[in-house]
Amino acid sequence: MVTLHVNASTPYDVTIERGDAWLDRVPYFSCSTVWVVTDETVDRLHGSAFRDRLAHKHRNVVWSVVRPGDGSKSLDTIERLVTDGLTGGCDRDTLVVAFGGGMVGDLAGFLASIYMRGVRYIQVPTTILAHDSAVGGKVAVNHPLAKNAIGAFYQPAGVHYNVNRLETLSARDVLSGLGELIKHAYLSRYVLGHSFETELFTALAQGPLDWETWLARGIEVKRLVVEADEREQGVRAWLNFGHTFGHALESAEAYQLSHGEAILYGMVYAFLVSGDEKRAETLASFMRREGITTVNWQSFDTYLAGMGHDKKNRDGQIRFVLLGAEVTVASVTAERLTGAFHQMKGWF
Ligand SMILES: NC(=O)c1ccc[n+]([C@@H]2O[C@H](COP(=O)([O-])OP(=O)(O)OC[C@H]3O[C@@H](n4cnc5c(N)ncnc54)[C@H](O)[C@@H]3O)[C@@H](O)[C@H]2O)c1
Structure with missing residues (x-):
């Protein structure tokens, strides 16, 4: 396992390992709800195993799935996700988990930055590209006229890679x-x-x-x-x-x-x-x-x-x-x- 510490305005750790042992080490799960945002492909390939692991950590897990691809990085999707959060009982003490590639990371990170004026989130990246996008706190959705035009700087509380998941990438x-x-x-x-x-x-x-x-x-x-x-x-x-x-x-x-x-x-x-x-x-x-x-x-x-x-x-x-x-x-x-x-x- 490798750990890197990011000394940003809100500091956090990045861990890279084979497996999800990080789930037993991190301190985030005293929150009211865990709200996972993922896309259909990641959900199909890795969703149930991750869900089972999370179920041992928390009783309240809300699970939102969006379509794969940058088309989902939009304000329309944000509105739909906010509906999921509100109907699922997510409050200000919720932890958002961005479970996917850079698209999901940007989308869920932006959601966390605006939901009830900001809730905590972590990145659980599933693509190689996301080694870049998950670190640094740039979160955004696209506008029809420009990519990433609606966004924020909003640092995650942690970034946790299980590199085994990279084996299913095309x-x-x-x-x-x-x-x-x-x-x-x-x-x-x-x-x-x-x-x-x-x-x-x-x-x-x-x-x-x-x-x-x-x-x-x-x-x-x-x-x-x-x-x-x-x-x-x-x-x-x-x-x-x-x-x-x-x-x-x-x-x-x-x-x-x-x-x-x-x-x-x-x-x-x-x-x-x-x-x-x-x-x-x-x-x-x-x-x-x-x-x-x-x-x-x-x-x-x-x-x-x-x-x-x-x-x-x-x-x-x-x-x-x-x-x-x-x-x-x-x-x-x-x-x-x-x-x-x-x-x-x-x-x-
Ligand atoms: N915030 C930043 O600093 C930053 C930096 C670079 C890129 N980005 C953004 O990142 C996005 C691109 O990221 P990406 O390339 O990870 O795209 P992506 O999240 O769209 O993932 C690419 C494809 O891989 C699939 N996938 C994800 N994990 C998988 C797995 N383990 N096995 C099989 N398939 C899997 C996804 O469903 C998707 O179809 C863009 O939206 C870009 O703007 C952000």
């Missing part, structure tokens, strides 16, 4: 989760002072990763960044590496690409924009080898318009997180933007 969701882990590997050099980039690519070439070790390494990067800048006034923007083009691609593909897949493409693009062709090529080869979902490329203007909505932009200039001798957040010339796009398109 190959596509594994690759998507690797997107954020690879991002943390690229950032490790700047955040930790030593890089685990080469080590990660070597481990990936050798076969399946030992998730207890590798999720902890990714979370270590995220933890340090969040501790330094919980509300994204400065260095937390680094975590946005690959997201400028990634988000534009995700929306142009009408969310047919998963978040992590879009970020993988976005990181190739960001390396090309910063002139680091070698790392762009290495990452692109990895993605092709892993069979990443292909993109129906549209005209560059489509992505340019998407990048125009990025939250890092200033004075109408599109800004990127660029990794060089140090991390910079800077705008680049239109020529470079177009050149990088055509080069990347040729690779996939």
Whole structure:
């Protein structure tokens, strides 16, 4: 078992282990009700085993299930969940449990932040990608015009991974989760002072990763960044590496690409924009080898318009997180933007 302590405004522990022994260690269950929010897939695969374990911890468990996919991250779902909570007797002393991937984590975390003006919640992540999303307290639902447009900073009381649950993930969701882990590997050099980039690519070439070790390494990067800048006034923007083009691609593909897949493409693009062709090529080869979902490329203007909505932009200039001798957040010339796009398109 690995434990990491996140020294946020409200501190909490992240545990990563094989199994759910954390349930016997944590102090949360003196609450009035435990309210689990999950999606249909996680419920089908892992719901009954988790429910049985929880039944030994608490008499009152309310269980809400939403449809899988980002379409459920909406205010409509929040309203339906609030109905579940009210009819299920959830009061201010309720503990919300986000049991699922990043979608459920963002949705249930946002629910906890507004239900009766805020109740406690914990994250029980079931995807690799969620090693990123479950830590740091960013919670949100989408608006039809923009992803994550309605949200809050609201830290969980704990994050508890049972890595056995990752065994049922599809190959596509594994690759998507690797997107954020690879991002943390690229950032490790700047955040930790030593890089685990080469080590990660070597481990990936050798076969399946030992998730207890590798999720902890990714979370270590995220933890340090969040501790330094919980509300994204400065260095937390680094975590946005690959997201400028990634988000534009995700929306142009009408969310047919998963978040992590879009970020993988976005990181190739960001390396090309910063002139680091070698790392762009290495990452692109990895993605092709892993069979990443292909993109129906549209005209560059489509992505340019998407990048125009990025939250890092200033004075109408599109800004990127660029990794060089140090991390910079800077705008680049239109020529470079177009050149990088055509080069990347040729690779996939
Ligand atoms: N809050 C943050 O800081 C942050 C950071 C990155 C991403 N996100 C958000 O995270 C979401 C993406 O997360 P995700 O990739 O985990 O998506 P997800 O939660 O939609 O899960 C992906 C798919 O995997 C299924 N699934 C989950 N666990 C499973 C398991 N153990 N076995 C089999 N299938 C399983 C889900 O049902 C879903 O179909 C997006 O909404 C994104 O905006 C948030």
